Amino acid sequence: MTDALKRLEKKDRELMLLEHISALLQWDYETKMPPKGLSERSQQIVLLDSLIHKKLADPELGKILDDLGAGESSPGGSADLDPVQQGMVRSYFRENRKSRLLPSSWVEEFSEVTSQAHPAWVQARKEGRFSDFRPWLEKIVRLCREKTELFGYQDHPYDPLLDEYEPGMTTAAVDRVFSQLRRELPPLAGEIIEAGRPDDSFLFQDYEKEKLEAFGTEILQDMGYDFQRGRMDESVHPFTTAVGQHDVRLTTRYTEPSAADALFSIIHEGGHGLYEQEARAGDAAGTRNGSGASQAMHESQARLWENMVGKSRAFWEHYYPRFQDLFPRQTAAVSLDEFLRGITKVAPSCIRVNADEVTYSLHVVLRFTLEKALITGDLVPADLPGAWNEQMELLVGITPPNDAQGVLQDMHWAAGMIGYFPTYALGNLYSAQLYECALADIPGMDASFRRGNFSLLRGWFNAQVYRHGASRQAPEILETASGKPLDASCFIRYLRQKYRDLLEA
């Protein structure tokens, strides 16, 4: 068994190196690559991903996992392994199993279809015409339905798709918490909007990029993001990626109309970056256990910093004077209260990524509802735009003026990523549930924020989340830290409290 473990560890390190190389190819593509490098870059990424896929599907890896006692009923391997070792075995058992279950004909068709679907989606969105994208979506839905059959499931055909992005999560569990969001968020949003429509026009003035970058860098440093192990660049869509465990990079953009976009992108990606830099379990440098636990746990760290910390009064009591120094023209006439109400303004909108903290999750609930129906066959792609607009009206109280601002707004489906969306809202729920515990455990958190000091917060998350790396699945980390399973009430409570305080200020 020791020998098998050593062999697994060797494969693990080699695979991580390849994944980090692939991440660099992608990072460079998004940030530095000259335009005409595109075609060769795509080929480079495809080649590297096929090397990774081969290694994950390698029968030799399967044999090692066998030797370690991994199987359908014991995905973490033998009970003799310690929890960190079991985490590694479980990760590779999942990957190896999936690679074996998907025939190469499926993999090739999926790769072919999604690579053509992306430009078709770009064009369809430009023209605002869903019908141009529909044939591609039909293929993608068919392939995802095939995939779910190939993987197999017990309760719901959406389970295997969800599990790809959020290991250990089930459709039933998401249904339960999303139903609560569906019930409680729309009236809450209504109440908040009713109570007042703050003026946030000061955010839409011209903010100098260099100053925003310098201000964002200061905040990242205070958060504990380590620039010796990372860097910040500009890209069309903000993202965070690990090019190594000691090289975790984030990006932002400064081109959007509101300064809040750049600022909160930086803090959001900083949350991802900090988690990825600190995540580790055991001797984890350069191993799979040395990264985040899941998409939703990652998102929870990003939303924690972006919204719970970064849009709190205590945070801005520290930073607002500095912000006003940097941007006197834009903020001289704006009080701290007005600033806070501006950055937390609630207003229904068509586009998910621009949505406020209250309605954001409803956009995700909508996609989850539609994805499930597409996978069960209760909804066909041809009927999607109608279903989309109906749900938008129901959940957010708004009807998109066209498909570009409706069903075509996100790139995920063109990329074949059915099953991903729930993680965005699960991230909100995780973060609220964890943060509630952190606040209960640690008196004086707000006071530390008022000094621009986040070590108490980091300490708590280090103990409860970071130090497990990817060795435990997100639901287990959440339950251990908070003493209960996933519970949407924390998020609702957090929002109610936050907006009550804002209105009373």
Next chain:
Amino acid sequence: MTDALKRLEKKDRELMLLEHISALLQWDYETKMPPKGLSERSQQIVLLDSLIHKKLADPELGKILDDLGAGESSPGGSADLDPVQQGMVRSYFRENRKSRLLPSSWVEEFSEVTSQAHPAWVQARKEGRFSDFRPWLEKIVRLCREKTELFGYQDHPYDPLLDEYEPGMTTAAVDRVFSQLRRELPPLAGEIIEAGRPDDSFLFQDYEKEKLEAFGTEILQDMGYDFQRGRMDESVHPFTTAVGQHDVRLTTRYTEPSAADALFSIIHEGGHGLYEQEARAGDAAGTRNGSGASQAMHESQARLWENMVGKSRAFWEHYYPRFQDLFPRQTAAVSLDEFLRGITKVAPSCIRVNADEVTYSLHVVLRFTLEKALITGDLVPADLPGAWNEQMELLVGITPPNDAQGVLQDMHWAAGMIGYFPTYALGNLYSAQLYECALADIPGMDASFRRGNFSLLRGWFNAQVYRHGASRQAPEILETASGKPLDASCFIRYLRQKYRDLLEA
């Protein structure tokens, strides 16, 4: 045979993708990587290079080359192949042969030794103490002597080492032209220095980095370097690298004391970049034939632009007014003649990379002389510092004050690159020999430079050099273009004419 060709082309494209990925890892390491990414990055590069090495040594590749008729007496394969196909076969026959001849024990030891020798050299240079580096150099010389025996040779044991970097070149041929340099350059340098010591202090003032960058970018665009297929960044040592055939990147530095360093680095690397962007033979995108022919041919293109074009009167008649506009404080009192004499000042110095155009090649002659002696065994590493200083006195007329400015100045030997140095001076010789022909073929070249137009020059080099890509070896390209074998007289003539004109102005 068609089938074998197709299989070779497939392998060729895959290998180029891997080499371009490896180049990106290196580029990022030199330009963007945060400091603590170093250890993982080294592992990533080692992993990728081992994948490349495996593919080059693959017996299946050997079988394909057999099928194409490649062998010791016919490295380009069957006579039925066209010259471009033969070029590809020859490249891979060389690589496959070398990979097979070097036992993996040698490869591992070499990799181990050089990876430890580099930091040892850095430290020894810092302390100015050759004795600390000597044990490493002894190992490296031993390994290189083993390599030359493993590869085999007919005339001189240095031949296989030279041939690694400059295919088709022989020690005897280099001996012949370097003897002429050894005879003629020192008295020429003496004459020029005697004739006057120009004041170049204006170059050592403070030049704003942003303006130098903008000015360099304008020149690169005029040269024909395509920013849609490349980019310019900053690094400690300037270099050019192909991350794809349509993604050729260059770097410069702005930190050195003289503005000339940044400026002529940009033009030098621009010469490399332009060649790499334009080099192609046949349907060469993404193939080995779509890159430069050799190290020395590459260097010739860099030196052509840096010195022959970039330090010419016609060039600066166009650019100097713009340069003065950008840097009035530094250049207002400097006439065009004074500027030209400043940037072409000849003065003996210890450091090769800072040497002027006349003494530069003598630094290379010195290294060639010492390397040959190390490989034949006529010189042992322990005696190297003494031999170095003796040769410096003889060739350049100067004795280094310490080993850091003498024998320890370059990183090449620590990297095991014995055989590389000659290409630097061969580049000068190639460039002069080719440029002499270009000037003879094309009237009005200078007049076009005076308009900042380089299309005549590019057109000639495209026809004679670029369009062969790597399908022909450099000596063949040189001989076809100039109608004669390598001849150092062109370079000597070029220098005499240039400095005569400068002194008469």
